Amino acid sequence: MSGITRDEVAHLAKLARLDLTDDELDRYSAQIDQILDAVAKVAEVADKDVAATSHPVVMENVFRDDVVTPGLSAQEALAMAPAREGDRFRVPRILDEE
Amino acid sequence: MSADVLRMSAASLAAALAGKQITAEEVTRVFLERIRDVDPQIHAFLRIDEEGALATAREVDRRRDGGENLPRLAGVPVAVKDVMTTVGMPTTVGSAILDGWEPPYDATIVAKLRDNLMPILGKTNMDEFAMGSSTEHSAYGPTRNPWDTDRIPGGSGGGSAAALAALEVPLALGTDTGGSIRQPAAVTGTVGVKPTYGSVSRYGLVALASSLDQAGPCARTVMDAAMLHEVIAGHDPRDSTSLPDPVPDFVGAARRADVGGVRIGIISELTGDGYQAGVMQRFTEAVETYRGLGADIVEVSCPNFSYALAAYYLILPSEASSNLAKFDAMRYGLRVGDDGIATVEQVMARTRDAGFGAEVKRRIMLGTYALSSGYYDEYYGQAQKVRTLVQQDFDAAFEQCDVLISPTCPTTAFRLGEKLEDPLAMYLNDIATIPVNLAGNAALSLPVGLAPEDGLPVGLQIIAPHRQDQRLYNAGAALEAALEDQWDRPFIEGLQ
Numbered sequence: 232m233s234g235i236t237r238d239e240v241a242h243l244a245k246l247a248r249l250d251l252t253d254d255e256l257d258r259y260s261a262q263i264d265q266i267l268d269a270v271a272k273v274a275e276v277a278d279k280d281v282a283a284t285s286h287p288v289v290m291e292n293v294f295r296d297d298v299v300t301p302g303l304s305a306q307e308a309l310a311m312a313p314a315r316e317g318d319r320f321r322v323p324r325i326l327d328e329e
Numbered sequence: 330m331s332a333d334v335l336r337m338s339a340a341s342l343a344a345a346l347a348g349k350q351i352t353a354e355e356v357t358r359v360f361l362e363r364i365r366d367v368d369p370q371i372h373a374f375l376r377i378d379e380e381g382a383l384a385t386a387r388e389v390d391r392r393r394d395g396g397e398n399l400p401r402l403a404g405v406p407v408a409v410k411d412v413m414t415t416v417g418m419p420t421t422v423g424s425a426i427l428d429g430w431e432p433p434y435d436a437t438i439v440a441k442l443r444d445n446l447m448p449i450l451g452k453t454n455m456d457e458f459a460m461g462s463s464t465e466h467s468a469y470g471p472t473r474n475p476w477d478t479d480r481i482p483g484g485s486g487g488g489s490a491a492a493l494a495a496l497e498v499p500l501a502l503g504t505d506t507g508g509s510i511r512q513p514a515a516v517t518g519t520v521g522v523k524p525t526y527g528s529v530s531r532y533g534l535v536a537l538a539s540s541l542d543q544a545g546p547c548a549r550t551v552m553d554a555a556m557l558h559e560v561i562a563g564h565d566p567r568d569s570t571s572l573p574d575p576v577p578d579f580v581g582a583a584r585r586a587d588v589g590g591v592r593i594g595i596i597s598e599l600t601g602d603g604y605q606a607g608v609m610q611r612f613t614e615a616v617e618t619y620r621g622l623g624a625d626i627v628e629v630s631c632p633n634f635s636y637a638l639a640a641y642y643l644i645l646p647s648e649a650s651s652n653l654a655k656f657d658a659m660r661y662g663l664r665v666g667d668d669g670i671a672t673v674e675q676v677m678a679r680t681r682d683a684g685f686g687a688e689v690k691r692r693i694m695l696g697t698y699a700l701s702s703g704y705y706d707e708y709y710g711q712a713q714k715v716r717t718l719v720q721q722d723f724d725a726a727f728e729q730c731d732v733l734i735s736p737t738c739p740t741t742a743f744r745l746g747e748k749l750e751d752p753l754a755m756y757l758n759d760i761a762t763i764p765v766n767l768a769g770n771a772a773l774s775l776p777v778g779l780a781p782e783d784g785l786p787v788g789l790q791i792i793a794p795h796r797q798d799q800r801l802y803n804a805g806a807a808l809e810a811a812l813e814d815q816w817d818r819p820f821i822e823g824l825q
Contacts, residue, residue, distance in 0.1 A: 308660075
């Protein structure tokens, strides 16, 4: 087993901004441990001298002409906002109490 | 007439429309009525756009009456997987976090359907954010397999495949990140194509894993898939990973349908142990059919495919955890717990817990783990090396063969609920489709009959090298025609 602990999964959830319930933590800890155990198989190729592939097709840098094209209007961009104030997104407070 | 329309291929419908034997409005109404009749049982659609579809159909009829030369598939209805943005129709990606979200722009491939005057009947159901092989992970309830409504229609594109199998639509779009077009096609007895990576625009697709995602056509015949593929393929300046190549003649390749002298390789790692007996039986018969058609059958080995599933389940969650970071409850989508006291981070975390389903949360955490410092080299770095090895296996195999084949899936459709609490068992269903996404080449699944033990469809996968998608249509159409001769009828006539 990969031996990932419940505390480590709780930390991952915090990093990933997931406010998990205790029930979820119990369930996911066991499942993630099992999955990590299965995928750890990739370590078997460790000593092989192979390059990493991040993209399936080799591509050069892709540029476009630097011309101004129409974008979304403020009204279109805000149309689906969960909360707004005037022409801006309204967000919860950014700073903590302290 | 309406029963005939339902069973007609898209190619025949297009011909009947062009010959004015039927109007686009009549065709569209027949399918809308079918959806009303059967979709309450199947649940292939998340929403129907009756008005929009009929407006397009009437435009086709008006312009055709005016003597205009229209695109080949003008007036042939189509359905769109809910991962593609559509103006005027909500796009949820099967997730509660995007419930009711109306995107401000069309995906490029949706715009192409509109340019080709194809009535869009609606949006099809899918596993949430395309994570799953059963469509059970949709926040809006599962889709059922028309062959047996206690069984899954595959996933993530189970909605598009089930809609085709239930005769609700003649054509549909899907996306394939690890098999989400091909596996649903296999288990519903339909045809699905995953094009070469980059050959169809990803602009306006809600990204799952950007280096693996590819949109493609879903249909009931190989020719129909070729026709739809030609509509959606091609370079898009809005997708910088899209290939600049001209679109090959897929329809011509499907028409040629000749495998005389074509070298077909059976991938030995993707047969045998772990594959259902009836799946292997139909696959072996199809190989014999190919031999009878004059193809050279060879066996090839791709030893590194045994690492492909493991590499995929590191690369995919890693990319997905990054892509899904944008669902932060600030600019669009669900927002939960914004009580004026909670901080922005608390609101994000509450929203994401409430808005994402179990499989999405599992994969986000897996990806976060695989990308975290200290584990990066061990997991993500190693997985990327496997990706190179899988590509090298394909390169070596294609030195001996023109196309490769395997069963599309190890089993026929499993039962709803059977693998829901066992993610690893669910993942194994994609063992034969995943290597193609890692390497970025093209593949097609077509039905090769029913497994004797359960009477459910079996799919055969054909794989072509990068940018050689036309080989899929040639080899696929040849097998399809030969099997129809053997069965004395097209496969789709088995559909109810």
